[in-house]
Amino acid sequence: MAFPWGAFAAALPFTILAVVVVLGVTLLVALRAGRHAVVDVAWGLGFAAVALTAYALSAGEGDAGRRLLVTLLTVVWGARLAVHIGRRSRGHGEDPRYAEMLASAPGNPTWYAVRKVYLTQGAVMWFVSLPVQVACFEPAPLGPLAWVGVLVWLVGFFFETVGDWQLTRFRNDPASTGRVLDTGLWRYTRHPNYFGDACVWWGLSLIAFSAWPGILTLLSPVAMTWLLAKGTGKPLLEKDMSSRRPGYVDYVRRTSGFVPLPPKKGAV
Structure with a gap:
């Protein structure tokens, strides 16, 4: 076809x-x-x-x-x-x-x-x-790669939705003033919502990649991921975070900046 x-x-x-x-x-x-x-x-x-x-x-x-x-x-x-x-x-x-x-x-x-x-x-x-x-x-x-895309989308939607919910709950707690959110998904990545956003678009792109000429749009999810991790997302948000939240420097030392990873042991 x-x-x-x-x-x-x-x-x-x-x-x-x-x-x-x-x-x-x-x-x-x-x-x-x-x-x-x-x-x-x-x-x-x-x-x-x-x-x-x-x-x-x-x-x-x-x-x-x-x-x-x-x-x-x-x-x-x-x-x-x-x-x-x-x-x-x-x-x-x-x-x-x-x-x-x-x-x-x-x-x-x-x-x-x-x-x-x-x-x-x-x-x-x-x-x-x-x-x-x-x-x-x-x-x-639809082929197998499309369903892999659905799975990646689900992972991304989970990280983005749960990450946003955890951050909203943290911000609404008066006891959180001046503190750093380092529990839940935020223990493993400083930006679970941005990571989730990237996964959502890789998932949608895999649905397109599973048939010709979807692979020609490869630069689209690449561009979205770059914007989130290196462009207007993560770097802009973190620009003055350490001045507003004293514990943020230590949080950066022990926590992955984008892809969820176990916290670094011994980082202070």
């Missing part, structure tokens, strides 16, 4: 449009709320919108089981993440990252935010979602 390149190419402008619509609406909400932190909620929603768009446009082209599976997993992940971030940011002001960036913005701060935040996030969102888009159009039935 040949891959429907024509139908896939015809769908690309519409998946781009889905990203533009989500981020455009988000910008309007951000301007009304007076804070651009709401764009973080749109991160998961944007991926869900792309998946649903690709699913609708691939009807009659891709394998029904693969289309449904990859779309369902993407929407579940994206919706959970959006709800979590929305609840976490409720009642708070502007994110310090965006406040610092906009404070030194040349020219109009809104247009600067559009260029530096919304357009950048939209481009990354669309590129990372390519395995999901391709998977929706692959006509071959």
